[in-house]
């Protein structure tokens with residue numbers, strides 16, 4: 367049986383497998399070239415009304431780390447196009463040292479999926495960090511006018527990178543299918559004269 371998810375590119379490949387044909391062929395960049403970790407100690411300023419760290423604080427760190435990765439990979443400005451699957455696994459507390467680890471999982475023509483893993487450990491204890499969250503973000507590389515520009519294909523280097531690449535392709539397929547299905551539903555409803563209240 368053939369694998370339904372095409373394999374990741376290998377060094378020398380021009381563009382990602384499902385990317386539309388594009389005259390610009392940029393040389394690939396390995397995952398490790400842009401992988402980044404952002405670390406931050408949580409203080410009382412970061413808490414919600416329950417006394418634990420506000421989810422929005424973590425999301426800001428996630429967006430910051432992912433943005434740095436997207437900028438490094440694409441070699442210029444990149445904007446957040448979407449953020450999905452932000453999962454909070456454990457509460458984060460004041461005094462936690464939070465590590466936000468981000469890498470490019472997949473590249474299209476002008477977009478990149480950045481995977482983020484959030485770990486927390488007590489700032490003054492040498493216990494192993496706990497995984498407290500994960501997120502997947504799509505960034506689009508843009509030019510000076512804010513128009514999408516091509517990105518170098520990411521070259522996964524390890525089996526873990528290759529698994530992440532293939533999983534990112536599954537998410538990409540689902541994102542596109544969901545957007546298309548919703549657009550078609552709206553068009554059908556509009557054609558039937560059904561208006562929102």
Ligand SMILES: CC(C)(COP(=O)(O)OP(=O)(O)OC[C@H]1O[C@@H](n2cnc3c(N)ncnc32)[C@H](O)[C@@H]1OP(=O)(O)O)[C@@H](O)C(=O)NCCC(=O)NCCS
Nearest residue numbers: 445446447448473474475476477478504506508512514541
């Ligand atoms: C993201 C943005 C550049 C896309 O522009 P666009 O005119 O829709 O361009 P395209 O349709 O060609 O999309 C560009 C790429 O982004 C991807 N993309 C666009 N919107 C997306 C979304 N909501 N989710 C996932 N990917 C998306 C497209 O699939 C395409 O990928 P590809 O080139 O790899 O195939 C534009 O919508 C934008 O500037 N948004 C605001 C970004 C911003 O300000 N972010 C910070 C928010 S505070």
